[in-house]
Amino acid sequence: MNRTLGSAVAALSVFSAASSLAPAAASAADAVFVLASNQNGTPVLDPIRASLVNLADKLIYDCLVEQAEDQSFHPHLATAWEVTPDGMQWTFHLKAGVTFHDGEVFDAETIRWWVPKFAGTENAYLVEAIDKVEVVDPLTVRFVMKHPDANLLYNLSSGFMGVPAPKAYDAAGTDYGTKVAVGSGPYELEKFATGVETVLTRNPAYRWASALSKNQGAAAFEKLTLREIGDPATAFLEMRTGGVDLVVDVPPAVVARYQTLANVKMTSMPGFGIFYMPINTTVEPFTDVKVRRATALAIDRKQIVDNLYAGKGAAATTFLLASLPEAKVDPKLQLTYDPKAAAALLDEAGWKLGADGVRVKDGKPLVVTLWTQSDTEFKRMTEVVQAQLKAIGMKAEIAVFDTSAIRAEYKKGKQQLAVRSYGWNNADILDWFFSGERIGYPNISMWKDPAAEELRIKALKGSRTLDERIANFRAYHEYVLAQVPFAPIYEPVQTIAFNADRLTLPATIRGPQFSAATVMDIAVK
Known part of the structure; x- marks a missing residue:
């Protein structure tokens, strides 16, 4: 074995008691998750101009379309869509009764405001093929294309295309995504500290989860804290001592450590x-x-x-x-x-x-x-x-x-x-x-x-x-x-570890990665 490699593997079995531990979740209605390491460090919770999005984005914002684990596409804020044979027009029918966290109504005018906001950003390519957005009626919108885009549904399902609240977005200016983040999703932003944690509170009015979730109402947790822990040893200690309830991405070399914990179960999904x-x-x-x-x-x-x-x-x-x-x-x-x-x-x-x-x-x-x-x-x-x-x-x-x-x-x-x-x-x-x-x-x-x-x-x-x-x-x-x-x-493959004394996960992890569709179906014991 390579000497450096052997040292690296050996280091995985060393768990320092001096590691800083967070307190356990405050109540049965609260939960603490550890984000996947490749989602750490996002500087802003603004999907339009972010270069990295994480689980928080998918919980704050809803998308028009969601992708399933088999890469098929399913309704969310859009209930249905049609495309012309030449690929030059897409018509989306929107879900009625959706409101943003600030009470603003989601409708076709939202989409007409939203798509042009990508211009000049790193994410402009996601909507580059759209020439103009036409409002057909309050719940119907049409994209007239510059050229066909066979990838449009995929783009619309990505975390970079969560839909923010127009008034809040425009009012916050450069503070949007750091101090303010307003969507229509199952959680609202309470606190965001890049590289450390994001604290979310439940949106009690939520009634429009995607078609991938059985639970179409409010989420189970009143408060959800998403922590960024780059050290797998620290994440393990947090799980062992009750400081966290779920670790999204357990490195394979430490899976055996989690298997020693009687209250922890694990499930796996393909890597992303x-x-x-x-x-x-x-x-x-x-x-x-x-x-x-x-x-x-x-x-x-x-x-x-x-x-x-x-x-x-x-x-x-x-x-x-x-x-x-x-x-x-x-x-x-x-x-x-x-x-x-x-x-x-x-x-x-x-x-x-x-x-x-x-x-x-x-x-x-x-x-x-x-x-x-x-x-x-x-x-x-x-x-x-x-x-x-x-x-x-x-x-x-x-x-x-x-x-x-x-x-x-x-x-x-x-x-x-x-x-x-x-x-x-x-x-x-x-x-x-x-x-x-x-x-x-x-x-x-x-x-x-x-x-x-x-x-x-x-x-x-x-x-x-x-x-x-x-x-x-x-x-x-x-x-x-x-x-x-x-x-x-x-x-990689992705292994999820969770405290089975507190949580019940759905049998299938819906979506190509651990995201809002699965969080919505997690039950609290």
Whole structure:
């Protein structure tokens, strides 16, 4: 076993009694959840302009459409919809009787106000295909399209398209999402501290849950606190001592610890993204595609799955979830572990192995920076990646940034390598992280390639049907893989642990991730 890897795994079994513990939930009507680590650090609860959304967004805001675990779409604020054969008009029929937390009525005028708000934001692509919004009647709205968008229902179901209350949104200005967040969802915002916790209170008037929830009325908890705990050891201690009631994302290496708790049950669901290593293509030595490919081939993904994650999850070989059709690329383009090929590529690129094990070119050693965020899982994986890069003669110096601050650092474009993850189950995540229009963040790879841009635009705007969209995104994905602006690492499963003495979870976790549809059906004992 790699020495660094062994240390990382051993660290998972050390649970410090000095960890700070929060008090147990105040009453049976209150609950405390720990957010998934990849949802930590969202700076603002404003889905329109946020670059990251979490469970709080799905509980504060409702969407027009919801996606089920089988990727089918179901009504929420929209009760039904039709699309013309040419894909150029979508008509949505809206649910009657819906009100926002401030009492404002939800109707077709809300949608006409809402869609243009995305203009100029990082999320504008979600509605870019909509040319105009027409109010047909108070509960019917029509989208007239610039071009067909076979992905529209998916976009409308995402956490970035929760609908805020118009008056509250406009009145709050830049304070919206930090001090004020008003939706029509089952919970209202009481307090938000980025990187720490979000405190929500039940919306007693709620009567319009999505079609995925059996409970169509108010939620079970009067108060719900969503905590951000990056250290899995601390999260375990909190569960053991009663400080939390549910942990959304239990790392596989600590599942056995939870199994020792008599009052804790666990359930699993497919993961919602991958861990990957963006490679800054504008900074030496990674301007050379041979060096980028060698870096990707150095990652021993099976070792990471087996030893860091106890065999749970899968090695990632592309940028997309393996279940997506756009991930079914030419096998020759998949990025797998091949240290001999990595060494040969570095030799070809002029990086020769030095006596100290570090490669050298023109008198300069192959020393690079490897960024990560402060969450324990990221730090441990980064240590493993560091050791694997060392094995091919690349010395990676780790820099750790606070989870809530690292995005601002990425925008400066000074990074070389990093360990990151994303949560998304749609091929348009390729556009998000590799678009030449988003250099710095979220395009941390700083990658702008004319051929890629043509393929990206064709996939986004030139797909009239779902089959066309799949084919176009597969072609774009294959080109990205060929140019190697990243290295895939790991596709996780998601394990949820909960206090079975207090909570009863539904048999099926509805939706592609743990979200409002499931929270609505949790019962308190």
